[in-house]
Each structure stands twice: as C-alpha cells, then as structure tokens.
Amino acid sequence: MSEIALLSQVREYLAAQHGSFIHGRYQLPETGGTVAVVNPATAQPIAHVRHADDATIAAAVASSASAFRGAWADTSPYQRGVVLNRLADLMEAHSEELAQLETLCSGKSIHLSRAFEVGQSAVFLRYFAGWATKIRGETITPSFPSTAGERYTAFTRHEPVGVVAGIVPWNFSVMIGIWKIAAALTTGCTVIIKPSESTPLTLLRVAELAIEAGLPPGVLNVVNGDGACAQALIADPGVAKVSFTGSVPTGRSVGQAAMAANLTRVTLELGGKNAAALLRDVDVDLAVAGLVQTGYVHQGQVCAAPERVYVHRSRVDEVLTKVGAALRTITIGSPLDESVQFGPLATAGQFEKMCGFFELARQQGEIVHGGEILDRPGYFVQPTAVLAKRADDRLLHEETFGPLIGFLPYGDEDELPGLINDSALGLAASVWTNDLSRAMRLIPQIEAGTVWVNMHTFLDPAVPFGGMKGSGVGREFGSAFIDDYTELKSVMIRF
Numbered sequence: 001m002s003e004i005a006l007l008s009q010v011r012e013y014l015a016a017q018h019g020s021f022i023h024g025r026y027q028l029p030e031t032g033g034t035v036a037v038v039n040p041a042t043a044q045p046i047a048h049v050r051h052a053d054d055a056t057i058a059a060a061v062a063s064s065a066s067a068f069r070g071a072w073a074d075t076s077p078y079q080r081g082v083v084l085n086r087l088a089d090l091m092e093a094h095s096e097e098l099a100q101l102e103t104l105c106s107g108k109s110i111h112l113s114r115a116f117e118v119g120q121s122a123v124f125l126r127y128f129a130g131w132a133t134k135i136r137g138e139t140i141t142p143s144f145p146s147t148a149g150e151r152y153t154a155f156t157r158h159e160p161v162g163v164v165a166g167i168v169p170w171n172f173s174v175m176i177g178i179w180k181i182a183a184a185l186t187t188g189c190t191v192i193i194k195p196s197e198s199t200p201l202t203l204l205r206v207a208e209l210a211i212e213a214g215l216p217p218g219v220l221n222v223v224n225g226d227g228a229c230a231q232a233l234i235a236d237p238g239v240a241k242v243s244f245t246g247s248v249p250t251g252r253s254v255g256q257a258a259m260a261a262n263l264t265r266v267t268l269e270l271g272g273k274n275a276a277a278l279l280r281d282v283d284v285d286l287a288v289a290g291l292v293q294t295g296y297v298h299q300g301q302v303c304a305a306p307e308r309v310y311v312h313r314s315r316v317d318e319v320l321t322k323v324g325a326a327l328r329t330i331t332i333g334s335p336l337d338e339s340v341q342f343g344p345l346a347t348a349g350q351f352e353k354m355c356g357f358f359e360l361a362r363q364q365g366e367i368v369h370g371g372e373i374l375d376r377p378g379y380f381v382q383p384t385a386v387l388a389k390r391a392d393d394r395l396l397h398e399e400t401f402g403p404l405i406g407f408l409p410y411g412d413e414d415e416l417p418g419l420i421n422d423s424a425l426g427l428a429a430s431v432w433t434n435d436l437s438r439a440m441r442l443i444p445q446i447e448a449g450t451v452w453v454n455m456h457t458f459l460d461p462a463v464p465f466g467g468m469k470g471s472g473v474g475r476e477f478g479s480a481f482i483d484d485y486t487e488l489k490s491v492m493i494r495f
C-alpha cells in the first residue's frame with residue numbers, strides 16, 4: 001500500500017496564502033483571523049486560510065450585485081450555457097489537481113474525489129448548462145369581458161432573483177458547491193459561495209478556473225469563514241436568496257436569519273436518518289452489496305446514506321452474516337492510497353461524535369462488526385454495523401452522519417410504514433424486494449423526498465432531490481430548481 005505522489009501545483013497551492021476570491025481575484029482580508037486547514041488522515045495542518053471580515057463580505061455582495069446588473073444580465077442564455085460547459089471542461093482538465101486538494105482537506109478517497117468532486121461536478125455543470133436556453137414562461141388568455149372591443153393577453157417571465165448565497169458543508173464541498181453555482185448561473189443569478197472552514201481550498205481554485213472559462217468577475221465569488229461569516233452573508237440586504245446545505249439545527253437558524261433579514265428566499269437541504277426496508281423476498285446479496293457500498297462510502301458521511309435498516313425477521317441472520325463478512329474485507333488507510341476503500345472521518349468533531357455513538361452502540365445494541373477507533377494518527381474508525389434492540393433506540397433516530405448502520409428485525413410488512421416514518425426527518429429511503437407490486441404500494445406511504453427501489457443513494461441531475469419534514473425546504477435538480485432561483489413575473493397587455 002502506498003500513497004500517490006502529490007502534484008507540484010498542489011504542493012505550491014497548499015503553501016500559498018489563502019483568503020477569499022472576489023471579483024476575479026484572490027483577496028486576503030485585513031482583519032479576519034487565520035485558521036488552519038487540517039488533513040484528517042494525519043491530524044496535521046496543511047494550509048492556512050484568512051477568514052473573511054465584515055468588509056470582505058460587504059465587498060463580495062457589492063461585487064456580485066454589480067455583476068448581476070451588469071455583465072451577467074447582458075449575457076445571453078446560450079452564452080451562459082457555453083461558460084458552464086467550459087468550466088466543466090476545465091475542471092476535468094484539472095481533475096487530478098482538484099481531486100488531490102479535496103482529498104487532503106476532507107479525507108475522501110482519491111477515487112471518490114476524482115469520480116464525484118470532479119467527474120460528477122462536470123456532469124452536473126453540463127446538465128444545468130442545458131437549462132440556460134430552456135427556461136421559459138407561458139402565455140395566457142385572460143377572461144376579462146371586453147366592453148369596447150379591446151383584447152387582453154398575458155404572459156409570465158422567470159427572472160433571476162439576483163445575488164444567491166450558497167452555504168456548503170464539508171462532505172462533498174466541491175460537488176454541492178457546483179449544484180448551487182450551476183443552478184444560480186444558468187438562471188442568470190450571481191452567486192457567493194461560503195465553503196465549510198474544514199474544506200475551504202478546492203472551491204477557491206474552481207472560482208479561479210471559472211474566470212478562465214469566461215465567467216465575468218463577480219459572477220462567482222467565494223468567501224471563506226465560519227458560521228459567523230455565513231450569518232453575516234445571510235444578513236446582508238443585497239442577498240436575494242440563500243441556498244443552504246448542512247445540518248438540521250444550523251438549517252433552522254439559517255432559515256430564521258434569512259426571514260429576519262429581508263424575507264430572503266431560502267432553500268434548505270438538511271440531514272436525514274434514512275431507512276432501508278428489506279422485504280421478506282429480498283435478494284440478500286444485492287441488498288447487502290448496495291447497503292455496504294452506500295452506507296460506508298466516504299466513511300458514511302453522506303446525507304442520503306442508509307443509517308437504519310429494517311429486515312424481515314426470517315432474513316436477519318443471513319443479512320447480518322453477510323454484512324459482517326463484507327465489512328471485514330474493507331481496506332482502511334490513507335485516502336491518497338488507491339488501494340484503500342475507507343479513510344478517516346473528516347474532522348476531529350466527527351471523530352468525537354462517532355466515539356460517542358460507538359459507546360451508545362455498546363450499551364444499546366449488539367455490535368456485528370466494528371465499533372472501535374484505529375490506533376494511528378488521524379481520525380480513523382472502523383465501519384460499524386449494530387443490531388438494535390428496540391425501534392425507539394437512539395441509534396435508530398439520531399443522524400450519525402458516519403459509518404454506522406443500525407439493523408432492526410420486523411415481523412410483518414404492515415409495520416414498515418410506521419417504522420420508516422418514525423423520524424423527524426424525511427430525506428431518503430429505500431425498499432429492497434423482487435415484488436414490484438409491494439414496492440409500489442409502499443412508496444406512497446413513505447415520508448421521504450426520494451425513495452429508491454433495489455438501490456440507495458443515486459443522485460442524478462435530472463431527478464429532483466430534497467427532503468420532507470425536518471430534512472429541508474425545496475428541491476434541487478430536474479426542473480424543480482427553477483422556481484427557487486427565479487421570480488415569476490406576470491405581464492398583462494391590453495390591445
């Protein structure tokens with residue numbers, strides 16, 4: 001097992017001074033504190049970033065507002081699509097550099113960084129680029145009575161809302177940033193991204209590539225900082241919309257702050273406690289392979305990952321035996337090692353939180369596999385599966401956002417809607433069965449924004465994604481995003 005060699009441009013980039021990216025160039029805020037970026041595989045600092053101060057945030061909003069009224073407003077829909085496509089090309093051309101940077105900051109395996117943070121980001125960019133020329137209103141014939149021979153017609157226009165603030169978590173900081181950037185830019189908005197302070201570097205580099213792709217200065221700005229920086233951005237009256245992805249408690253406070261600021265529009269993509277239901281006739285090999293792949297990828301730090309699995313009592317021994325066997329084969333180690341499947345947790349906070357869940361698992365359940373930390377530098381823990389004792393165990397209700405799946409047997413399939421919906425959250429769920437009729441009857445009863453059948457965590461740019469209940473407000477992707485990034489204007493004409 002050995003690590004890949006870091007590119008020289010990655011080493012140089014890490015050694016440089018970092019801050020924010022405003023109006024087409026890097027800026028080092030004058031009074032913001034400097035914060036270390038820590039490599040979770042070693043727990044050592046690898047770079048330093050100056051956080052945005054109030055003046056920097058105000059400058060970012062002013063820059064985005066002027067670009068919205070000026071350069072970007074004058075850019076045709078076709079041209080907007082061309083620039084987004086060029087950015088996709090440039091990200092692919094710089095794939096290895098971006099992937100290495102992201103792996104160093106987040107602990108994500110280098111394969112995942114290449115395939116998702118860069119590869120899928122390019123796919124999303126190209127999908128959204130296609131929308132630029134397809135956003136349209138409708139024509140309507142009003143029913144007003146004509147008193148003197150006059151006629152009426154009406155039409156609607158989708159007009160960009162203006163400056164969007166995109167607040168992004170650390171788990172897929174590039175790809176989730178791109179979801180917000182692409183949705184904003186294709187509808188004609190300008191955007192300011194606030195990455196997580198844990199993963200601040202790669203989007204800075206993407207912003208630089210966007211200028212190379214032909215994006216006018218100010219159309220995409222990046223401000224680095226912590227929660228206070230995000231709150232200052234939300235409070236700025238120049239921000240017309242906030243698009244937030246992150247945890248449920250922070251999402252609530254973001255929503256309240258946006259309302260208080262200026263009734264600012266807000267979309268919230270929040271956490272989940274996603275259920276998987278294995279029916280009596282389940283194909284166990286298919287289900288175990290799918291759940292192990294999607295439950296432990298990126299160390300389980302995926303919002304839609306399955307965290308609680310309900311298994312028909314007749315199949316539970318077989319399922320747990322196969323899950324345990326699959327977890328034993330997972331290779332753990334440096335995310336820069338191409339032979340490794342499972343790296344460190346992303347932050348010290350995540351590590352502490354998982355230690356707490358392991359303790360809870362020992363008290364409340366029976367550990368099928370894992371439940372230990374690794375004796376090495378960095379934030380390494382084992383992929384863990386637990387057999388829970390009761391449906392109300394905390395393990396089946398609190399989002400772990402880590403590599404721990406809780407399993408619970410059930411006896412009758414009529415219990416499944418109650419078990420699955422017994423959560424304050426409703427992001428995603430999956431049903432595993434060979435009987436499509438049973439699946440189709442179950443789907444309408446499940447309170448989740450996405451339901452997968454015989455698969456889990458597949459996000460496609462054409463398929464809307466978002467949460468029910470406490471998992472959020474609004475939908476990304478498909479055509480669903482258009483209403484969130486545009487104002488609908490009605491025009492009525494008498495002739």
Ligand code: NDP
Nearest residue numbers: 168169170195196197226227230246247250269270271303
């Ligand atoms: P957080 O809510 O802690 O942070 C998300 C972003 O908000 C970060 O940029 C963070 O900055 C910022 N932030 C922190 N405090 C505040 C505040 N008071 N006001 C405004 N912004 C703030 O979430 P995590 O980064 O820990 O991400 C994990 C969570 O995100 C999980 O619950 C996961 O389920 C959810 N998620 C949801 C997805 C979805 O599409 N539904 C996708 C991915 C993740 P900083 O990090 O610098 O503190």
